[in-house]
Amino acid sequence: MAEALVRKDYVSDVEVRWCVGCGDYGILKAFTVAMAKLQLPREKVVIVSGIGCSSRFPYYVDTYGFHSVHGRAPSVATGVKLTQPDLSVWIVTGDGDALSIGGNHFIHLMRRNPDINMLLFNNQIYGLTKGQASPTSPQGKITKSTPFGLIDGPMHPLPMALTAGATFVARVPDTDNAMITDVLIQAHKHKGVSFVEIMQNCNIFNDGAWFPIAKKANRAENSIVLKHGEPMTFGENNSKGFRLKGMDIEIVDMEKDGVDVSELLVHDMYSKDATLAFKLANLQHPEFPYPLGVFRQIEAPVYESGVSKQEHDVAEKLGRGDVKKMLHSGETWEVSV
Amino acid sequence: MQKEVSAKKAPDKSSSIDEDRRSNAPEELDITTIRFAGDSGDGMQLLGTRFANTSAVFGEDVMTLAEYPAEIRAPAGTIAGVSGFQLSMGPQDIYTAGDMVDVLVAMNPAALKSNLEHVRKDGILIVNEDTFTEKNLKKVGYEENPLENSALAGYRVFPVGISKMTATALEPLGVEREQIGKSKNLFALGLICWLFNMPLDNTLNWLKTKFSKKPEVIKANTEALMAGNKYGDSNELFVTSYIIKQPEHKKQPGTYRYLNGNSALSMGLITAAEQAGLHLFLGSYPITPASDVLHELSRHKEFPVTTFQAEDEIAAIGAAIGASYAGSLAITSTSGPGMALKTEFLGLAVSVELPLVVINVMRGGPSTGLPTKMEQSDLFQALWSRPGESPLIVLAANSPKDCFDTAIEACRLTLKYMTPVIILSDGYIANGSEAWRIPSLDELPEMKAQFHTDAEKFHPYQRDPKTLARPWAIPGTAGLEHRVGGLEKEDITGGVDQSPENHEKMVHYRAEKVRRVCADIPPLEIEGNPVADLLVVGWGSSYGAITRAVMNSNNDGVPVASVHIKHLSPLPQDLGDILKRYKKVLIVENNLGQLWTLLRSIYLVDAKLLSKVNGVPFKISEVENKIREMVKG
Numbered sequence: 001m002a003e004a005l006v007r008k009d010y011v012s013d014v015e016v017r018w019c020v021g022c023g024d025y026g027i028l029k030a031f032t033v034a035m036a037k038l039q040l041p042r043e044k045v046v047i048v049s050g051i052g053c054s055s056r057f058p059y060y061v062d063t064y065g066f067h068s069v070h071g072r073a074p075s076v077a078t079g080v081k082l083t084q085p086d087l088s089v090w091i092v093t094g095d096g097d098a099l100s101i102g103g104n105h106f107i108h109l110m111r112r113n114p115d116i117n118m119l120l121f122n123n124q125i126y127g128l129t130k131g132q133a134s135p136t137s138p139q140g141k142i143t144k145s146t147p148f149g150l151i152d153g154p155m156h157p158l159p160m161a162l163t164a165g166a167t168f169v170a171r172v173p174d175t176d177n178a179m180i181t182d183v184l185i186q187a188h189k190h191k192g193v194s195f196v197e198i199m200q201n202c203n204i205f206n207d208g209a210w211f212p213i214a215k216k217a218n219r220a221e222n223s224i225v226l227k228h229g230e231p232m233t234f235g236e237n238n239s240k241g242f243r244l245k246g247m248d249i250e251i252v253d254m255e256k257d258g259v260d261v262s263e264l265l266v267h268d269m270y271s272k273d274a275t276l277a278f279k280l281a282n283l284q285h286p287e288f289p290y291p292l293g294v295f296r297q298i299e300a301p302v303y304e305s306g307v308s309k310q311e312h313d314v315a316e317k318l319g320r321g322d323v324k325k326m327l328h329s330g331e332t333w334e335v336s337v
Numbered sequence: 338m339q340k341e342v343s344a345k346k347a348p349d350k351s352s353s354i355d356e357d358r359r360s361n362a363p364e365e366l367d368i369t370t371i372r373f374a375g376d377s378g379d380g381m382q383l384l385g386t387r388f389a390n391t392s393a394v395f396g397e398d399v400m401t402l403a404e405y406p407a408e409i410r411a412p413a414g415t416i417a418g419v420s421g422f423q424l425s426m427g428p429q430d431i432y433t434a435g436d437m438v439d440v441l442v443a444m445n446p447a448a449l450k451s452n453l454e455h456v457r458k459d460g461i462l463i464v465n466e467d468t469f470t471e472k473n474l475k476k477v478g479y480e481e482n483p484l485e486n487s488a489l490a491g492y493r494v495f496p497v498g499i500s501k502m503t504a505t506a507l508e509p510l511g512v513e514r515e516q517i518g519k520s521k522n523l524f525a526l527g528l529i530c531w532l533f534n535m536p537l538d539n540t541l542n543w544l545k546t547k548f549s550k551k552p553e554v555i556k557a558n559t560e561a562l563m564a565g566n567k568y569g570d571s572n573e574l575f576v577t578s579y580i581i582k583q584p585e586h587k588k589q590p591g592t593y594r595y596l597n598g599n600s601a602l603s604m605g606l607i608t609a610a611e612q613a614g615l616h617l618f619l620g621s622y623p624i625t626p627a628s629d630v631l632h633e634l635s636r637h638k639e640f641p642v643t644t645f646q647a648e649d650e651i652a653a654i655g656a657a658i659g660a661s662y663a664g665s666l667a668i669t670s671t672s673g674p675g676m677a678l679k680t681e682f683l684g685l686a687v688s689v690e691l692p693l694v695v696i697n698v699m700r701g702g703p704s705t706g707l708p709t710k711m712e713q714s715d716l717f718q719a720l721w722s723r724p725g726e727s728p729l730i731v732l733a734a735n736s737p738k739d740c741f742d743t744a745i746e747a748c749r750l751t752l753k754y755m756t757p758v759i760i761l762s763d764g765y766i767a768n769g770s771e772a773w774r775i776p777s778l779d780e781l782p783e784m785k786a787q788f789h790t791d792a793e794k795f796h797p798y799q800r801d802p803k804t805l806a807r808p809w810a811i812p813g814t815a816g817l818e819h820r821v822g823g824l825e826k827e828d829i830t831g832g833v834d835q836s837p838e839n840h841e842k843m844v845h846y847r848a849e850k851v852r853r854v855c856a857d858i859p860p861l862e863i864e865g866n867p868v869a870d871l872l873v874v875g876w877g878s879s880y881g882a883i884t885r886a887v888m889n890s891n892n893d894g895v896p897v898a899s900v901h902i903k904h905l906s907p908l909p910q911d912l913g914d915i916l917k918r919y920k921k922v923l924i925v926e927n928n929l930g931q932l933w934t935l936l937r938s939i940y941l942v943d944a945k946l947l948s949k950v951n952g953v954p955f956k957i958s959e960v961e962n963k964i965r966e967m968v969k970g
Contacts, residue, residue, distance in 0.1 A: 067822025079659025311641035321640030
């Protein structure tokens, strides 16, 4: 057996050119750690990206990589996956790339459910073009392109992915290496499309966008880590939790409100019904802590498997294609010498 | 039968129909043009296709033109809803679907009114008189019934109660009203087969296969077909029937079939992939008139062929590029507006130097333009519509059957040179059909695809010294892990490099690579009289009209040569010398002068232009008249 691969084996010799302090560094590191943990052969991994800071990612990983055009990485990745279904295909994209110029491809990637993993680095700003509002920038945001404040409301990628039919949906902060690695491994193992929003800090043009959860010390109050089968608790000592009131999620303080843990919502990421995942995905800070972890994972027919199966079935029924037979099909006639 | 397009050595007596002759012996005809017209729901395309197919199987040379509205079902009986199908048939050398119509079959007043201008004086009008009701006449602005006044004087009019007779034939069999309406076209087909002494058996066989699961439909259509045929036989209305002359020269021996341009393209692509030992991948999005390539390839998954109907035109080419990167022979097919959307990705394909075939079945533009009509106005778009210096190979198909060869040539070049190839076809040849001798596989050019596997000294942009192609190193190959992308790449290593010297070098490499394709292009063939003073130059689907016009002119003592360009980028290396050999050069194209501008600027020749942009292909007579004018002037 070949020698085990270590993290460094996945690091390319290209000098990384993200700004010092960029959240992308942490993600890159966690990604290579995940690769080594999975022991994926380097030639079996393809990273496809669009355009933007995040989309430089493939250059820095020593696997196959394709830096394509703005917003359209899902289509390139789909073509790769349909041709070689056994490759591990990853899309690295950003909020502008995936949700603005590539919104259409994003939706259709989710609904087709190919076994492709999409990592969306969401920093709520256009970084590579130096600081314009992005589709996830909050209303009122002052940027170079919105000097008097952003009028558009933001787009929320998690509910979008769920609505479009994503079968694996997760969110992680760029500062939690262990959580990123763990979720990437789960995403890889999931058969079908995996969507992972990574809350990523752009320290140059939008520093502190995810401030409430950036530091470990603040994370307990400002986030809730979803764990399948466990009650949804958060806060110092896990004293707070989510409870259902009517159709709404409410925050309860178990000690102060005298609520028993048995009254809390229990996370069910495998539920066939997307309602709970959708409600969690729609919770907005600061009214609620940011839910983190895996929101939903369900089994559904995998696109490229369906495509190969159909081709196989047709060949089984009609016989393997034969050019001569095809050219001579239908009505023909002979002209003799 | 047609004076305008009379074939050489046509005997005089065959050029008109003798009305007084009440003999049962069929009259012999030369080239004949027939047009079927009716409501878009009347099944005119099917009627025309079946008749053309029958004629082809019977041994005639046939070429067809489908003319249908952009609306699926415009209000019944209106001019907007008229669908037409024209075919020209003759003993040999049929290059176009004909100029003026000899026989018009009109299923309603709208069809008659909108098509009358295409019918030659003295031509035959077979009209479904049952539809000439007051209401229908009014819809198209006929004050009076043209069948009852002198409006059609000069034509030979044959009013036939097609609707009622179809009903009479089918009602006793208990056929539903709706099906009776649908079977009218079969009645008309039976009648026209009688008129031209064509057998019914191939239509009967077709009905059996087509409706194998609907015996009641086979029965109704068979009865309608037979009724139409019997009507011709037993009726005194037609004084004579016709037969197309036997060919003077034997056709090349072999097995023949009848096919349209989009089918020919599809079969060419599958054939090329099989010859190269590659998986064929099509990324496409529905668009008229290119959708049939998607339909046809989707029917052939057994090879296997992967067809991906993308969410839009952009994703269609994106997926094709991804598939090519991973080792498929990748295709994307579209028409002009879709081409516009694909241009960014096309630039990427040029930059990452991967094989890719892009098909543009051209229609009238700009914008949505004329979706169902032909035009050749996307030449400049094909040549240059990408960001930056972005050269690639452009080929044009010149007839339905040539689409097969063009598809093969495109695949051969894209694999050999690792650069995208655009195929230009158009709505005329895409939906037009002709007879085709099926080639044997050993007649086809060598097709080679080699994936790079040697990890020793591998560099993603190390070029083949002869073709300048870079290696095709697909994911899954151990030791060749590398990155590609749209950023300028460093020569040899393929790493990102935006330095001035490197960019200049890479721009020149990409241009030189396409230029070197010249060495792979066969010499141009000069048709007609090579020592004439006038040279006619065309590209794409005008081939038929030009070839026949040049043939007719030379037969009439007007010396003229012609050359037809398939390789539009790079242009054939002998083109410049050929252009300079002639005193006068005429360029014929369905646009405002795109090839004309190109050739004048490259070769500094004072070429003249014959342009036509009304959505309809050139008539032979239009080219012929221009030739005469230029030879005289």
